[in-house]
Amino acid sequence: MRLARLLPLMMSVALAVPVIAHAADQYVPLQQRMSPEEFKAAGLDKLSPDELKNLDGWLSGHAKVTTKMVDQAGKPVFYPSSEKAGPIQAHVQGSFTGFSGHGEFTLDNGQVWKQADTARISCLTSNNPKVTIRRSLMGNWMMAVDGCNDTTSVVRTK
Template sequence: MMIRLRYSLLSAALALCCLSAQAQQTDGLQQRMTSDEFKAAGLDKLSPQELQSLDGWLSAHGKVTTRVVTKVVTETGKPMFYPDQGKRTKIIAHVAGHFSGWSEGKVIKLDNGQTWKHVGDEQPSCMSGENPTAKIKPSLMGSWLMFVDGCNDTVHVERVN
């Protein structure tokens, strides 16, 4: 269910980006720039006809025709399918205070200063405890899984701070 939601959100974001890019190509410089940027470039000194001529030229010549393809590979030359995964590492800490199990949207504070929120719909059974160990590991599509000692399964979480 979470994966379908993420794919739906990704598709919607991609569609909005395409619409935004198309809108920017048809807008003039004055609509695409802030008033400070417009003045800093000296474009406020142009007559309306000069500005219209410049907008027309940019519309005709401003498109980039070269295509850049970037491949992310390891030092050995093998492709990396999730390049950001290399930066994400497993976290082991303790829940700060009493832990009584999971519920949707529950926020967990750890003794290392991090705060994590339960974002999945999983609700594994857990035993209550004081300062249990929490293990957080990277998962697919940029998500995270947390396991708390005394629980029988992991839950999806996202970092709050």
């Protein structure tokens, strides 16, 4: 199915739309925002007129992004300079049995993280297991604990 193969491309376009669209209140169709060369290079020339219309319709409703932090020049800041953006590796203090949907985890580096989702994930009980916390593509933090086959979204509380 041609449209299914273009899904990653469409998602890339959807994420790029806010940058391209400057702050316009009205949606501008892709063909008007892209040069013919860019349009063809993105493979959008292979879409039927109806498929292109549907893509434009979807993008018009999903193209707005609110940036909460900007630098002095007004450009978006995705990682505050005071917060480490790379992976964090430490050990959970004490016994770990899994994610309860509301757990709070104190690490041996002094940080405290709280589960941000309500996922209940059972894991083998372990004492002071190694933990890796890293940013996902969407910007939230994901916690992985050695001996547990799943990850969960977390927020730092301390």
